[in-house]
Amino acid sequence: MMTQVLEKATETKTMTLLQALTDAMDVMLAKDPKVVMYGEDVGRLGGVYRVTTGLQGKHGEHRVFDCPLTEAGIIGTAVGAAAVGMRPVVELQFGGFMMQGFDQIFSHVSRFRYRSRGRWSTPLVIRFPFGGGKSLLEQHADSPETYLMHTPGIKVAIPSNPYDAKGMLIAAIEDNDPVVFFESIYLYREPSARMDVPTGYYTVPLGQARVAREGSDVTLVTIGTMVHTCLAAAEQAAKAGIQCEVIDLRTVVPLDMETVVASVAKTGRVVVVHEANLTLGPGAEIAALIQEKCFYELEAPVLRVASFDTMPSPFNSLNHYSRPEAHHVAEAIKNVLSA
Amino acid sequence: MANTRRTTKKGAATQTNEAMFAGSMPVASDLTPFQILAPDGKPVREDLIPDLDLVEDMYRGMSRLRHLDDKFMSLFKSQRLGNYAQFGGQEASQFGSAMALNRQTDYIAPMYRNTAAMITHGWSIQNAIMYWRGHPEGWRLPDTANILPVIISIPGQVLHAAGAALGLKAQGTGGVVMTYVGEGGTSQGDVHAAINFASARKDPCVFIIENNGWAISVPRQVQSGVDYLVRRSVGYDIPGYLVDGNDILAVNTVSKKAVQDARDGKGPSLIEHMTYRIRPHTTGDDPKAYRDENAEPEFWRKERDPIARVKKFLTLEKRWNDDREVAMVAEIETEFQAALEAADQVASPRPEALLEYVWQNDVWQIKEQREILKRRVAQMEGA
Ligand SMILES: Cc1ncc(C[n+]2csc(CCOP(=O)(O)OP(=O)(O)O)c2C)c(N)n1
Ligand SMILES: [Mg+2]
Numbered sequence: 001m002m003t004q005v006l007e008k009a010t011e012t013k014t015m016t017l018l019q020a021l022t023d024a025m026d027v028m029l030a031k032d033p034k035v036v037m038y039g040e041d042v043g044r045l046g047g048v049y050r051v052t053t054g055l056q057g058k059h060g061e062h063r064v065f066d067c068p069l070t071e072a073g074i075i076g077t078a079v080g081a082a083a084v085g086m087r088p089v090v091e092l093q094f095g096g097f098m099m100q101g102f103d104q105i106f107s108h109v110s111r112f113r114y115r116s117r118g119r120w121s122t123p124l125v126i127r128f129p130f131g132g133g134k135s136l137l138e139q140h141a142d143s144p145e146t147y148l149m150h151t152p153g154i155k156v157a158i159p160s161n162p163y164d165a166k167g168m169l170i171a172a173i174e175d176n177d178p179v180v181f182f183e184s185i186y187l188y189r190e191p192s193a194r195m196d197v198p199t200g201y202y203t204v205p206l207g208q209a210r211v212a213r214e215g216s217d218v219t220l221v222t223i224g225t226m227v228h229t230c231l232a233a234a235e236q237a238a239k240a241g242i243q244c245e246v247i248d249l250r251t252v253v254p255l256d257m258e259t260v261v262a263s264v265a266k267t268g269r270v271v272v273v274h275e276a277n278l279t280l281g282p283g284a285e286i287a288a289l290i291q292e293k294c295f296y297e298l299e300a301p302v303l304r305v306a307s308f309d310t311m312p313s314p315f316n317s318l319n320h321y322s323r324p325e326a327h328h329v330a331e332a333i334k335n336v337l338s339a
Numbered sequence: 340m341a342n343t344r345r346t347t348k349k350g351a352a353t354q355t356n357e358a359m360f361a362g363s364m365p366v367a368s369d370l371t372p373f374q375i376l377a378p379d380g381k382p383v384r385e386d387l388i389p390d391l392d393l394v395e396d397m398y399r400g401m402s403r404l405r406h407l408d409d410k411f412m413s414l415f416k417s418q419r420l421g422n423y424a425q426f427g428g429q430e431a432s433q434f435g436s437a438m439a440l441n442r443q444t445d446y447i448a449p450m451y452r453n454t455a456a457m458i459t460h461g462w463s464i465q466n467a468i469m470y471w472r473g474h475p476e477g478w479r480l481p482d483t484a485n486i487l488p489v490i491i492s493i494p495g496q497v498l499h500a501a502g503a504a505l506g507l508k509a510q511g512t513g514g515v516v517m518t519y520v521g522e523g524g525t526s527q528g529d530v531h532a533a534i535n536f537a538s539a540r541k542d543p544c545v546f547i548i549e550n551n552g553w554a555i556s557v558p559r560q561v562q563s564g565v566d567y568l569v570r571r572s573v574g575y576d577i578p579g580y581l582v583d584g585n586d587i588l589a590v591n592t593v594s595k596k597a598v599q600d601a602r603d604g605k606g607p608s609l610i611e612h613m614t615y616r617i618r619p620h621t622t623g624d625d626p627k628a629y630r631d632e633n634a635e636p637e638f639w640r641k642e643r644d645p646i647a648r649v650k651k652f653l654t655l656e657k658r659w660n661d662d663r664e665v666a667m668v669a670e671i672e673t674e675f676q677a678a679l680e681a682a683d684q685v686a687s688p689r690p691e692a693l694l695e696y697v698w699q700n701d702v703w704q705i706k707e708q709r710e711i712l713k714r715r716v717a718q719m720e721g722a
Contacts, residue, residue: 040523040554040555040557041554041555041556041557043556044556044628044629045555045556045628045629046628048555066556066557066561067561068523068526068561068562068563069493069523069524069526069527069554069557069562070526070527070528071527072527072528073526073528096492097492097493099492100492100493100527100529135421135422135473136422137421137422137451137491138491139491139492140491278704278708279704308693308694308705308708308711308712309697309704309705309708310693310694310697310705310708311697313473313475313688313692313693314421314473314478315421315422315472315473316473317421317472317473317474317687317688318688318690318692318693321690321693321712321715321716321719322693322712327718328715
């Protein structure tokens with residue numbers, strides 16, 4: 001079910017996920033004068049991962065600029081700017097630092113519309129690199145989507161490939177609800193994840209999952225970097241004659257349960273895979289919904305593969321034991337089939 | 340920023356103008372950083388030159404730290420560290436301040452750039468190497484060192500410091516807490532919360548802003564419209580000191596005063612060290628992407644080096660010569676090599692470390708996950 005809306009997109013170019021994101025912002029800076037981008041190091045440097053590279057030079061310092069080092073300040077000012085008509089796209093240096101501004105997200109970004117009965121809204125995008133798989137310091141490898149899923153009023157996008165990343169970021173900037181946009185550090189420059197991406201404007205709607213691989217025996221529900229982990233596990237399983245369907249949720253809010261339920265109807269067996277730690281991670285909600293919506297289709301309990309309930313270890317020294325790997329998923333596939 | 344009038348606590352009006360900033364440092368202000376030794380090694384305040392033995396200790400201490408900074412950088416280059424936040428150029432700022440503390444009673448609440456201050460306060464070099472390797476045993480600082488955990492999310496440590504000051508005062512230990520924050524970090528509201536908290540209660544805390552000109556690629560003037568951040572002390576009604584952070588005599592004199600005041604129950608102080616980050620932000624950073632390394636940084640390396648300044652002074656005083664230098668460097672290198680060897684001999688991290696110290700007594704989820712971990716370890720060993 002490839003639900004990609006292509007408009008005006010003509011030529012394509014091979015891009016990494018990072019290049020696709022830069023391209024999306026370039027397109028939107030040119031298209032909408034209300035779009036502004038700011039954060040720590042996003043101007044001259046182009047961000048520590050260089051996702052905003054070249055944008056200040058091309059679109060001007062009034063559109064793309066460095067600001068004081070304060071996440072509460074970055075997010076809180078984006079609320080005010082959005083309320084009066086701007087389209088702020090702000091960058092946090094790492095997902096782990098979202099918490100310094102989380103009061104603004106929890107108390108204000110998510111509530112302006114509700115608090116004012118629709119008079120005010122906060123059409124802003126908060127983007128940040130997240131997740132493990134690379135050698136990083138403490139608080140640089142977190143996956144904090146759970147906190148956002150539990151906060152009504154926000155959309156949460158976690159693209160798994162360059163095509164989706166660009167189309168979803170453009171959709172996020174145009175969305176009238178606030179969107180928190182997760183960018184996989186692991187996939188940013190991953191050569192094997194490069195793909196052809198249209199050079200112009202197009203959107204990928206937020207809230208529609210994608211079937212990344214079809215199969216009839218087990219459904220793997222996943223998102224972000226883990227889509228690739230699950231595809232690798234599915235490939236392995238196929239060699240043993242087990243056909244896995246891999247669902248890339250694309251967004252955890254809104255959560256496209258229709259696609260999930262349709263798949264479970266086929267397979268009756270589900271493994272949910274995510275990077276966030278197990279307890280109350282996205283898998284908890286997804287498993288609960290599956291048993292509510294298709295209890296009688298299930299042949300086995302829904303299993304979860306997630307990071308342990310601990311902190312990612314610095315410089316990745318031990319994380320391969322905790323953060324889901326293809327062989328961890330393979331083991332869960334075996335278990336869900338033998339249940 | 341056109342001719343704004345500012346009122347200092349004493350009521351004197353001061354002026355600033357738009358020519359104030361060029362690059363990362365203020366070029367014109369009515370305030371001048373406190374200095375005892377000029378960059379050429381000549382005293383500007385003869386009356387404040389301490390005992391020459393102490394000055395020699397300062398020189399040796401800073402030289403040792405610079406040597407370690409160099410070594411840590413090369414360890415990273417040979418992939419024997421995970422990352423490392425250099426303090427090079429900030430030796431006077433960190434050593435001069437931390438040496439004003441009493442290791443037995445006083446505490447440091449550090450940030451990632453404070454390896455120099457922490458070593459001064461009792462962190463071992465071996466432990467520091469292991470920390471920057473991400474080894475779990477490196478996360479545990481020696482029990483003998485009164486140092487709270489190293490904080491990476493800016494500026495958590497500053498609040499911990501205010502709280503530790505509250506706690507030490509409540510227990511009547513006579514202890515003082517010193518904490519550091521970068522000039523970039525001062526833009527976080529929590530810095531206000533911390534200083535205000537300590538000032539309202541007159542708790543024994545010394546807040547040091549290490550203004551090294553840069554927050555990764557962002558120059559100082561992007562952080563605030565004020566010329567010197569220490570002006571904020573006026574708003575808390577606490578002593579504020581603007582110090583030449585590359586003059587260790589000035590740094591140490593002011594730190595001693597602030598620590599003594601805190602110990603005497605007079606409450607916190609705010610100190611701004613004017614210093615400079617002559618090296619990349621961390622070993623993962625390429626400063627050529629945002630500053631001309633041959634201009635301002637080169638000026639600070641050549642003309643404002645904190646260690647060279649003291650060496651010039653000691654040489655003028657005939658307290659230092661090349662033979663002493665050679666002997667000192669050999670000693671430092673031997674010390675470093677021994678620490679490195681000890682660190683290298685520590686076994687690689689145990690996978691079990693992942694699930695230790697999350698809670699004091701494991702909740703059942705941890706116990707269950709430990710079983711999964713055991714299976715995975717066995718599989719990896721079998722594979
Ligand atoms: C809350 C938070 N936001 C962002 C970062 C990413 N970051 C790491 S260092 C740095 C710049 C800090 O500059 P400054 O406070 O001046 O300290 P310096 O590194 O110069 O010593 C930034 C933005 C962080 N560590 N924590
Ligand atoms: Mg700085």
